[in-house]
Amino acid sequence: MSGFFSALFGALDPLCGPIGLFSLFGSGTLVACGEAGWGDEIAFGVKVTISLALATLPVGLVIGFLIALAAQSEEKLLRLAAGIYTTIFRGLPELLTLFIVYYGLQILIQSVLSSLGYEGRIEINAFLAGMAALAVVFSSYSSEVLLSAFRAIPRGQYEAGDALGLRRWRTMRLVILPQLIRIALPGLTNLWLILLKDTSYVSVIGLADILRQTGIAARVSKEAFFFYVIACMLYLILAMISSFGLGFVERWAKRSGISR
Amino acid sequence: MTAVTELIPPQPAPAAVKRKLGAARIAGIAVLAVWVLLAVALAGMVVSGWDQAKFLRYGPRYLHGLWVTISLVGLAVILGAILSLPIAFARMSKNRFLNGIAYAYVYVFRSTPLLAQLFLIYYGLGSFRPQLEAVGLWWFFREAWYCGLFSFVLNTAAYQAEILRGAIESVPRGQHEGAAALGISKYIAFRKIILPQALIVALRPYGNEIVLMMKGSAVVAIVTVYDLMGETRYAFSRTFDYQAYLWAAIFYLAIVEALRHVWAFLEARLTRHLKR
Numbered sequence: 001m002s003g004f005f006s007a008l009f010g011a012l013d014p015l016c017g018p019i020g021l022f023s024l025f026g027s028g029t030l031v032a033c034g035e036a037g038w039g040d041e042i043a044f045g046v047k048v049t050i051s052l053a054l055a056t057l058p059v060g061l062v063i064g065f066l067i068a069l070a071a072q073s074e075e076k077l078l079r080l081a082a083g084i085y086t087t088i089f090r091g092l093p094e095l096l097t098l099f100i101v102y103y104g105l106q107i108l109i110q111s112v113l114s115s116l117g118y119e120g121r122i123e124i125n126a127f128l129a130g131m132a133a134l135a136v137v138f139s140s141y142s143s144e145v146l147l148s149a150f151r152a153i154p155r156g157q158y159e160a161g162d163a164l165g166l167r168r169w170r171t172m173r174l175v176i177l178p179q180l181i182r183i184a185l186p187g188l189t190n191l192w193l194i195l196l197k198d199t200s201y202v203s204v205i206g207l208a209d210i211l212r213q214t215g216i217a218a219r220v221s222k223e224a225f226f227f228y229v230i231a232c233m234l235y236l237i238l239a240m241i242s243s244f245g246l247g248f249v250e251r252w253a254k255r256s257g258i259s260r
Numbered sequence: 261m262t263a264v265t266e267l268i269p270p271q272p273a274p275a276a277v278k279r280k281l282g283a284a285r286i287a288g289i290a291v292l293a294v295w296v297l298l299a300v301a302l303a304g305m306v307v308s309g310w311d312q313a314k315f316l317r318y319g320p321r322y323l324h325g326l327w328v329t330i331s332l333v334g335l336a337v338i339l340g341a342i343l344s345l346p347i348a349f350a351r352m353s354k355n356r357f358l359n360g361i362a363y364a365y366v367y368v369f370r371s372t373p374l375l376a377q378l379f380l381i382y383y384g385l386g387s388f389r390p391q392l393e394a395v396g397l398w399w400f401f402r403e404a405w406y407c408g409l410f411s412f413v414l415n416t417a418a419y420q421a422e423i424l425r426g427a428i429e430s431v432p433r434g435q436h437e438g439a440a441a442l443g444i445s446k447y448i449a450f451r452k453i454i455l456p457q458a459l460i461v462a463l464r465p466y467g468n469e470i471v472l473m474m475k476g477s478a479v480v481a482i483v484t485v486y487d488l489m490g491e492t493r494y495a496f497s498r499t500f501d502y503q504a505y506l507w508a509a510i511f512y513l514a515i516v517e518a519l520r521h522v523w524a525f526l527e528a529r530l531t532r533h534l535k536r
Contacts, residue, residue: 070287077288084295091516092509093478095489100505107502193371200373204482211376218383225384232372232380239371 015043030221031230038217038227045213046234048127052199052209056131057192060138067143072150082143089140094133094198101133102126102205130202138195145187149180182253189246193239200235210234302506309503318495318504325491326511328405332487333477336409337470340416347421352428362421369418375479377415382407382483408480412473419469427462428454460531467523471516478512488512 015022015033022031022039033039070082089097102124110122153176161171203212210231218227279285350362369377385392385401392398400406431454439449481489492508495501 070291073284073288075282075284075288077292078284079288081288081291081295087517088513091475091513093475093489093512095478095481096492096505096508096512099493100509103496103502103505197371197373200375201479203375211373211379215379215383222387224387225380228376228380228384231376232368235372235376236368 013043015046016040030217030223030226038213038221041213041217042210042230042234045208045210046238048207049196049199049209050238052127052130052134052202052207053192053196056134056138056195056199059131059135060142060195061188063135063139064142064146067139068146068150071143071147086140086143089136090144094137095201095204097137098130098133098201098205101136102129105129105132126202126205126207129205130199130207134195134198134202137198138191141191141194142188145184145191146180149184149187150176152183153179185246185250185253189243189250192242192246196238196242197235306503306506309501311501314495314499314501318491318499321486321491321495322488322507322511325486325488326515328485329474329477329487329489330515332405332409332412332480332485333470333473336412336416336477337473339409339413340420343413343417344420344424347417348424348428351421351425366418366422369415370422374411374415374476375482378408378411378479378483381411404480404483404485408477408483408485412477415476416469416473419472420466423462423465423469424458426465427458430461431457460534463527463530464523467519467527470523471519474515474519475512 016039022033022037022043030037031039031042033043067082067085070078071086073079092100105124106122109124113120113122157175157179158171161175166174199209200211203209203215206212214227214231218224221227347362347365350358351366353359381401382404385407389398392401400410435453435457436449439453444453477487478489480487481493484490486494488508488511492504496504
């Protein structure tokens with residue numbers, strides 16, 4: 001069964017599959033697939049970039065949602081804690097956040113392990129470090145978007161939920177969240193596009209994403225301009241595909257408003 | 261008929277409701293405790309790892325890096341503002357060809373990463389060395405600093421053009437029509453009526469763009485420019501001392517917060533005639 005799926009995905013691979021971009025137009029050139037060119041390496045980089053962005057999105061959204069809840073709570077201390085979080089991670093450059101998370105986690109784990117009596121070199125996974133750093137940045141921005149969406153929902157909606165005898169969480173899930181998604185979607189779309197671009201920073205800590213793979217290809221083949229143009233085009237295509245897909249999501253979220 | 265025969269004696273005020281130790285309060289205290297713990301740990305790290313020699317060696321380098329970052333961003337924002345003017349006007353023109361070109365420029369530069377653009381300019385154009393030497397531009401594309409500046413200008417011009425276009429289009433049509441009815445020429449109307457109103461709308465997005473540029477400028481460290489991030493990486497590669505990154509974080513946070521507050525003050529000052 002899994003063989004069938006991998007065969008299916010292999011056949012539908014948009015870059016190096018049988019009907020892929022590189023295999024159709026790139027054979028015999030520098031971006032040919034397989035041993036001859038860099039097509040398959042770059043295709044792998046695209047996969048890494050997409051999976052990193054997709055893996056970061058839910059984590060960042062959940063943390064951002066919690067931060068937004070904290071930022072609008074009646075408890076002063078909770079608001080203060082949320083404010084510190086967003087101020088720090090919106091103020092630091094993404095690259096610096098990435099380094100701080102990458103080396104900081106390494107040092108933290110190392111010191112914890114050495115206090116437990118384990119003396120060995122620890123290298124944390126670049127994918128996980130990149131995911132953590134991007135999720136932290138994404139969550140601090142998305143919390144602002146969600147917070148302003150929360151503020152756009154009138155109090156009466158909560159009161160109506162109370163009047164119907166719904167519990168807090170059910171009010172949130174059935175009444176508030178559907179409206180929240182509709183209001184916050186344009187802002188979150190922007191943040192997704194920014195996240196997609198920010199994934200390029202993980203190439204600096206050695207994760208094999210689009211930019212790193214094309215960079216290696218550029219260095220080896222001495223065709224830097226060609227390969228970096230390819231990298232830019234790939235990011236452009238990813239952005240186009242996502243804004244196209246998110247257009248559908250936006251129409252889906254607005255479907256209740258059309259008939260009115 | 262009812263008559264009150266007995267007055268109720270004055271009562272003391274009801275006792276203040278004691279704030280309950282709810283889940284939110286506990287969570288708030290817990291998260292704040294984590295922040296305090298982190299702050300203490302970082303302060304402890306700085307104090308216990310204090311090294312006079314390192315401070316004297318890398319302190320001036322950090323300040324130099326700070327200056328490089330600020331000058332780079334300042335120049336890029338100003339040059340980008342100049343470049344964004346024709347792009348914004350092309351984007352608003354009725355000529356479909358001009359409009360298309362400006363749209364494509366803005367779309368491409370806004371949806372590719374700054375890092376990729378920088379690599380394209382520094383390494384990519386670097387492979388055209390003979391041609392660039394022939395036209396006498398090699399001195400420009402040889403230096404990482406110039407390449408960083410060039411890519412920042414191109415990038416920020418795309419963003420600023422969109423900000424400017426949005427702001428100018430947000431001015432209601434009636435303002436144009438009013439100016440025309442008064443017989444004011446188009447150029448004067450734009451300069452004295454449209455632009456002042458547009459710039460107030462654009463003020464906040466411009467501030468955000470400067471902050472984004474400040475944060476984005478850290479990428480030049482990767483193409484060997486010794487800006488704040490570059491000096492940090494240099495110090496870390498020499499000492500393997502994690503404090504290097506903490507100091508950079510403090511510098512960046514200070515710059516961004518200062519910018520944000522200055523901008524908030526400017527905005528409050530410039531829009532005081534709009535407050536009722």
